Amino acid sequence: DDLTESLIPPPPHYLVCINPFSGKEKAVQLFKEQAKPIFEEAGITFKEIITERRGHGTEIAMNLDLKEYNGVIIVSGDGLFYEFINGFGQRRDREEAFKMPLGILPGGSGNALCSAVLVNRGEQVLKNMACHAAVAIVKGKVNPKDMVQIQTQNETVLSFLSVAWGILADIDIESERFRFLGATRFQAQAVQRIMFLRKNPGRLSFLPIKDESKYHHLWGAEDKKRDSSSGISIQESQQIETNIGAKMGDSRSSSANQNANASSSEEGTSNAMGEVHADDLAMPSLSDPVPPNWTVIQGDFVCVLITIVSHISNDFMSHPGRSMDEGIIMVQYMDETTTRWKLINTFDKYMTGEYLKQDFVKARVVKAFRLEPLNTKEGILTVDGEQVKFGPIQGMLTPSKCHCII
Ligand code: ADP
Ligand code: MG
Structure with missing residues (x-):
C-alpha cells in the first residue's frame, strides 16, 4: 500500500x-x-x-x-x-x-x-x-487549444472562441442589462433583434483551407448546391465571390488608404504578441489590401460569426464535432436572404448545429480572415463576447496553443 x-x-x-x-x-x-x-x-x-x-x-x-x-x-x-x-x-x-x-x-x-x-x-x-x-x-486531462491572433485598429488580442458582428454580437452586448436573467438574457434580446432585424453592409475576406470539402456535410453543401431554387450554390458563389474580389481591386485599395490613418496607432500595440504568422502564411497589414488568393465577399450580412470552438454558448453549437485543436477557423454568415420568418423557424436548430444547413446560412473553413464593416461607423463587434473597437478586424491562427483541462 x-x-x-x-x-x-x-x-x-x-x-x-x-x-x-x-x-x-x-x-x-x-x-x-x-x-x-x-x-x-x-x-x-x-x-x-x-x-x-x-x-x-x-x-x-x-x-x-x-x-x-x-x-x-x-x-x-x-x-x-x-x-x-x-x-x-x-x-x-x-x-x-x-x-x-x-x-x-x-x-x-x-x-x-x-x-x-x-x-x-x-x-x-x-x-x-x-x-x-x-x-x-x-x-x-490536459489538451492543447487553438487560439487566434486578432487585430483591430487599436489593439492586438488573442481569441480562443469567436468574433461576432451583427445579430449575435448585438444580442450578446445589448442583453447586458438583463444579466440577472442568466442565459435567458440571450433569448429575451434575440426576440427584440429579430423583430427589428438589421442588415449590415460589409466585406468579408478569407483564405480557405485546401481540403475544405471534408467539412461540407456540416452545412449540407451538396444539398444547397442541388437546390438551385435556393439561389447561389457553393461552387458558383465561389466564382462570384472571386469576381467581386477582382472587380473590387481599386475600391479596396482606396478604402485601405482611408484606413491607413486610423490604424497608425497599431504599431505601438501590435508587437505585444510578436509577429503575426502561422506556417507559411503571413498576415497582411490591416491597412493593406488582402492578398489576391483570398476570397472576398461583399454584401449585407445579418451576422458574421467566426469561431474556433464547437460552441458559442451551451445551447448554441457553432461547429459540431470540432476538437479543441483542429487548427482551423470557421467563418459563417447569414446573408441578405435572411428573414424574420426564417430566423424564427430555426430557433430549435442552434443547439445541434443543424442551423448551418439552412439556405440563408453560409459557412467556410479558413486559415485567416478579415471583416470590414462598410458605410457605418458605429456598431457592435465582439471578440470572445467582449466588445472591441468597431471597424476593420482580422485574424489568423497562432502557432501557440493554450492548454485546457478537459
Ligand atoms: P458572462 O458569461 O456572464 O458574460 P464573463 O465571464 O464573460 O461572464 O464576464 C463578464 C465580464 O466581467 C467580463 O468582461 C470580465 O472581464 C468582467 N469582470 C471580471 N471580473 C470582474 C469584476 N470583479 N467586476 C466586474 N467585471 C468583472
Ligand atoms: Mg461574457
Whole structure:
C-alpha cells in the first residue's frame, strides 16, 4: 500500500480565480457549493482569488508565478478566461505561460468554453454543468487549444472562441442589462433583434483551407448546391465571390488608404504578441489590401460569426464535432436572404448545429480572415463576447496553443 501511494503523484495545487460579476453573479456560490466539495474530496488544494474589477484577471496572469501552481481554475463565463490568455500573451515567457493548465467552471451566462470542453469529453451540457466540469478538473486531462491572433485598429488580442458582428454580437452586448436573467438574457434580446432585424453592409475576406470539402456535410453543401431554387450554390458563389474580389481591386485599395490613418496607432500595440504568422502564411497589414488568393465577399450580412470552438454558448453549437485543436477557423454568415420568418423557424436548430444547413446560412473553413464593416461607423463587434473597437478586424491562427483541462 505504501508503495502504491508513493507512485501516485500528489494531488495538484491550483489557483482558483472567481469572477463575482459573471452570469447571475453567483460564481462565488457555485464554486463553494458545487466544486469545492469535489476538489476537497479529491485532495486538491487551492488558493482562491475573487476578481475585484474588469482586467484584474489579465494582471494576475501577467504576474503569476508559474511554479507556484499546477494550474488555474477559472470560475466565470468566458470573459475571465479571455483576460487570462491575454495576460499570458503579454508575458516575456508567454510560451511557458501557455503551458499552464487552465480549467473552467461555468459561472457565466453563455459558458462557451466549458460547453466545448464537456462535449469534447462526450458529456451533455444542459444540466449539472458545474458538477461535470468539476469532475473533469479532478481527472485532470490536459489538451492543447487553438487560439487566434486578432487585430483591430487599436489593439492586438488573442481569441480562443469567436468574433461576432451583427445579430449575435448585438444580442450578446445589448442583453447586458438583463444579466440577472442568466442565459435567458440571450433569448429575451434575440426576440427584440429579430423583430427589428438589421442588415449590415460589409466585406468579408478569407483564405480557405485546401481540403475544405471534408467539412461540407456540416452545412449540407451538396444539398444547397442541388437546390438551385435556393439561389447561389457553393461552387458558383465561389466564382462570384472571386469576381467581386477582382472587380473590387481599386475600391479596396482606396478604402485601405482611408484606413491607413486610423490604424497608425497599431504599431505601438501590435508587437505585444510578436509577429503575426502561422506556417507559411503571413498576415497582411490591416491597412493593406488582402492578398489576391483570398476570397472576398461583399454584401449585407445579418451576422458574421467566426469561431474556433464547437460552441458559442451551451445551447448554441457553432461547429459540431470540432476538437479543441483542429487548427482551423470557421467563418459563417447569414446573408441578405435572411428573414424574420426564417430566423424564427430555426430557433430549435442552434443547439445541434443543424442551423448551418439552412439556405440563408453560409459557412467556410479558413486559415485567416478579415471583416470590414462598410458605410457605418458605429456598431457592435465582439471578440470572445467582449466588445472591441468597431471597424476593420482580422485574424489568423497562432502557432501557440493554450492548454485546457478537459
Ligand atoms: P458572462 O458569461 O456572464 O458574460 P464573463 O465571464 O464573460 O461572464 O464576464 C463578464 C465580464 O466581467 C467580463 O468582461 C470580465 O472581464 C468582467 N469582470 C471580471 N471580473 C470582474 C469584476 N470583479 N467586476 C466586474 N467585471 C468583472
Ligand atoms: Mg461574457
